[in-house]
Amino acid sequence: MAEVGAAPARRLGLPDLPIWLLGTVLALLWGAPFLWMVSTSLKPADQVMTPVIEWIPREITFENYAKVFRYPVLTWALNSVIQAVVATGLCVLFGAMAGYALARLPFPGRRALFALFLAVLMIPSEIAVVPLLLAFIKAGLASTYAALILPQIGNVLAVYIFRQHYLTFPKELEEAALVDGAGRFKIFFTIALPLARAPLIATTVILFTLNWNNFLWPLLVTFDESMKTMPVGMAAFAPVVGTHTQLEGYAVAMAAVTILCIPSIALFLLTQRHFIQGIALGGVKG
Amino acid sequence: MRAEGSGWQAAGGARRDWTGWLFVAFFTLPFLLFNLAPLLFGVVLAFTEWGIIGDPVWVGTANFEQALADPWVANAFWNTFLYACTIVPGVVVFGLAFALFVHQRWPLSTLARTLFFTPNVVSATVIGLVWVWLLDTQFGLVNRYLAWLGIKPIPWLTSGDWSLIGVSIASIWWDLGLAFVLFLAALQDEPQELHEAAAIDGAGRIRRFVHVTLPHLRPTISMVVTLQIIASMRIFSQVYVMTNGAPHGSSQSVIHYIYQTAIVQYRLGYASAVSVLLFLAILAVTVLQRLLLRERAGG
Numbered sequence: 151m152a153e154v155g156a157a158p159a160r161r162l163g164l165p166d167l168p169i170w171l172l173g174t175v176l177a178l179l180w181g182a183p184f185l186w187m188v189s190t191s192l193k194p195a196d197q198v199m200t201p202v203i204e205w206i207p208r209e210i211t212f213e214n215y216a217k218v219f220r221y222p223v224l225t226w227a228l229n230s231v232i233q234a235v236v237a238t239g240l241c242v243l244f245g246a247m248a249g250y251a252l253a254r255l256p257f258p259g260r261r262a263l264f265a266l267f268l269a270v271l272m273i274p275s276e277i278a279v280v281p282l283l284l285a286f287i288k289a290g291l292a293s294t295y296a297a298l299i300l301p302q303i304g305n306v307l308a309v310y311i312f313r314q315h316y317l318t319f320p321k322e323l324e325e326a327a328l329v330d331g332a333g334r335f336k337i338f339f340t341i342a343l344p345l346a347r348a349p350l351i352a353t354t355v356i357l358f359t360l361n362w363n364n365f366l367w368p369l370l371v372t373f374d375e376s377m378k379t380m381p382v383g384m385a386a387f388a389p390v391v392g393t394h395t396q397l398e399g400y401a402v403a404m405a406a407v408t409i410l411c412i413p414s415i416a417l418f419l420l421t422q423r424h425f426i427q428g429i430a431l432g433g434v435k436g
Numbered sequence: 437m438r439a440e441g442s443g444w445q446a447a448g449g450a451r452r453d454w455t456g457w458l459f460v461a462f463f464t465l466p467f468l469l470f471n472l473a474p475l476l477f478g479v480v481l482a483f484t485e486w487g488i489i490g491d492p493v494w495v496g497t498a499n500f501e502q503a504l505a506d507p508w509v510a511n512a513f514w515n516t517f518l519y520a521c522t523i524v525p526g527v528v529v530f531g532l533a534f535a536l537f538v539h540q541r542w543p544l545s546t547l548a549r550t551l552f553f554t555p556n557v558v559s560a561t562v563i564g565l566v567w568v569w570l571l572d573t574q575f576g577l578v579n580r581y582l583a584w585l586g587i588k589p590i591p592w593l594t595s596g597d598w599s600l601i602g603v604s605i606a607s608i609w610w611d612l613g614l615a616f617v618l619f620l621a622a623l624q625d626e627p628q629e630l631h632e633a634a635a636i637d638g639a640g641r642i643r644r645f646v647h648v649t650l651p652h653l654r655p656t657i658s659m660v661v662t663l664q665i666i667a668s669m670r671i672f673s674q675v676y677v678m679t680n681g682a683p684h685g686s687s688q689s690v691i692h693y694i695y696q697t698a699i700v701q702y703r704l705g706y707a708s709a710v711s712v713l714l715f716l717a718i719l720a721v722t723v724l725q726r727l728l729l730r731e732r733a734g735g
Contacts (some may be wrong), residue, residue: 153527160541171536177548180534184554186577187566199575244463257456263464270471272722274670276691277715278474280482280698280707285474287488301474302469334455363559365673366691371700381559388565390680407565411558418557422550425557429614430621435558 184411191215191404198401214405217398222267222408225376226383232295233368233379234361237302242353250342252309253316257333262311271306276366283370293377298368302361308353311431315349316342352428355421359414384410481708488702499709509710511685512693513717518600519607519689520668526608527659527664531615536645538616539623549620556613556637564677568593569608599679603687606674611667615660622656623649662725669718690714 162170185205190198191214194206251257252264286297319342327337343350368379375383386392387403418425482493483500497585497734503509534552538545555563570577581590592602626649634644672691675681681688681696688696690710 160544166540169537170540170542173542174548176534176537177544180609180612181551181554183566183570186570187562190569193581202578203580207653214508240466241575244466248460248463251456251459255453255456255459257453257460263460266472267467270467272666273469273715274666274718276670276672276694277711277718278471278478280711281478282474282692284481284486284488284704285446285477292629300466301470304463304471305468306467306471309463334459338459359557360439363557365560365676366695369676370695371595376675381561385561385677388561388677388680390682394589400572401597403565404569407562411562414557414559415554418554419550426481426549426553426617429617 162219187404189406190401192324193401195399195401197246214398214401215409217402218406218409220373221378221386222375222383225408226378226380229295229298229377230362230380232304233298236295237299237361238354238358239297240303240355241305241308242350244303245305245353246312246343246346246350247338248309249312249314250316250338253313254342267306267309271310271393275301281369282367286371292371293373297371298377300377301367302364305357305360308357311349311353311428312346314431315346319345344420348424348427351421352431355417355425359417359425362414380410411428427434439601475604478708478711480571481705482712483705483709485703487704492705495705500713501505502507502706502714503709506695508509508685508688509713512688512690512710513713514601515686515688516669516671516690518729519604519671520665523602523607523611523668523671524661524664527615530608530659531612531660532619532653534612534616535619535623536649538620547626552616553613555609556611558610560610560673561677563606563610564674567602567609568678571605593679594683596735599683599687603671603675603678606678607668607671608648610674611664615664616632618656618660619653620679623652626652658725658729665721665725666718669714669721 189205192210192212193204194209194211194213197204197208251391252260282301283292286292291297324337324341325343327341332340363381364379365381365385368382369385372378372382384406387398387406444659483491483494483496485495485499486492534548538549540554571579572588573579575595576592578592579587582590590598592598592605630648631644634648639647670691671689672695675687675689675692676695679687681692691714692706694710694714697703697710
């Protein structure tokens with residue numbers, strides 16, 4: 151499949167000009183909340199609520215960012231990184247192996263297993279969050295990295311994307327190695343996996359984003375401030391959840407969420423082609 | 437599913453090959469333990485009263501009876517239905533319109549693609565807080581621009597009449613990216629010959645859209661509708677960040693009520709029973725969707 155939504159630009163005829171203008175303005179409007187977020191985050195406290203709307207700050211200050219770091223943001227960031235990197239790494243590796251086997255290796259129960267995976271993929275994870283929480287509490291594992299990571303490894307999305315990839319992977323590449331007497335694991339790790347660059351990137355960035363943004367489960371399972379992830383810790387800047395905004399105002403809250411969204415937006419912009427391709431293929435979010 | 441690799445088996449002899457299980461075991465183990473088992477455990481839990489401390493007490497169907505009579509459960513399900521009614525059409529209509537626009541490949545269309553999709557990759561905390569600020573009654577950007585049109589300040593997130601709509605607006609902004617990309621991919625797969633033939637026959641842009649593009653998009657539209665209905669039924673994070681269900685539960689979704697009974701009141705058995713009810717609702721929607729689709733395909 152060709153890249154989604156990117157092709158040589160077409161010339162713009164005069165009759166199309168009004169639609170083009172409308173669409174472009176809408177696109178800019180769609181991005182405007184981010185601009186307003188950054189703009190607010192750079193304003194001094196007394197210039198946030200001005201009588202006239204000021205898109206460009208009169209003077210730029212980083213004091214709001216300094217105030218955000220009075221909260222244990224670095225601890226939350228470290229937790230987020232550990233949780234997202236480990237969970238994503240394991241899910242991609244195990245998912246690739248499972249996807250490869252489901253596409254390539256005939257084994258008893260293969261169809262039933264894939265049907266089970268697909269059935270669970272259709273059930274939102276939120277349904278099972280309460281029993282999962284109770285199990286982790288009873289096992290004494292609440293508020294640990296294990297609690298944050300373990301439930302994220304079995305994300306069927308990875309299996310699904312890799313299976314799709316390996317269904318059309320040319321067999322000849324492996325057959326030579328098979329004739330030479332190489333084992334299945336050796337073939338997978340030296341031939342099949344290194345040649346799966348596109349699904350590897352797509353699955354990694356999509357799962358990393360999902361894990362980085364994951365909200366309900368970390369909110370439930372982290373009781374200590376020191377085990378919170380970034381999205382959960384920073385939710386306390388919301389007026390209805392915590393008291394940070396009453397104390398600090400919207401400028402500091404905007405600085406907090408600017409810090410929070412930089413990694414996911416940067417990752418998306420860097421890998422946009424693969425990211426969108428993977429989303430179009432998987433058709434699944436969160 | 438096609439039996440790919442059946443030719444391979446012949447190469448290795450007719451014996452049953454269990455190597456595949458070794459490959460899938462690494463994924464299947466955590467999947468069974470942390471994704472499948474909790475679903476089954478949840479059904480058992482729903483028939484008990486079980487706190488954080490102490491042992492489970494079997495209560496039969498008491499949790500379900502109570503849930504079906506609980507006005508807060510009814511309220512949460514009704515609100516979730518309303519969320520679906522606002523978010524699904526918003527996402528489908530805007531997602532399709534934006535995809536059609538970007539598909540024209542006019543100048544700046546790559547930038548437009550990026551802008552339309554970007555909100556989809558950020559966390560609910562970002563979405564929620566940015567929109568709490570944008571929808572602030574007194575100083576929010578939305579109300580201040582509406583004032584230019586002579587519209588009085590709307591209490592988007594603080595009044596029972598508006599809170600659900602306020603959260604829905606933010607949700608459409610967040611969720612649109614997925615629908616947009618799926619529509620864009622489908623438009624790209626559209627056979628150009630049909631379009632050109634229709635153009636030669638003198639069909640205008642709108643007629644070509646209705647008679648060529650729309651039939652081609654039909655399976656994608658129903659897929660997006662299904663995905664988005666399920667996504668709307670599991671709405672939680674943005675509700676938590678923006679209103680925490682307030683005022684008076686007017687924006688409370690089912691998952692938010694589950695969260696509240698489980699974490700604030702520690703009634704895990706009851707929360708599981710409500711989870712089972714939500715699962716049944718999602719199952720019903722999925723099955724209904726399948727039946728409708730089959731009927732349409734058959735007729």
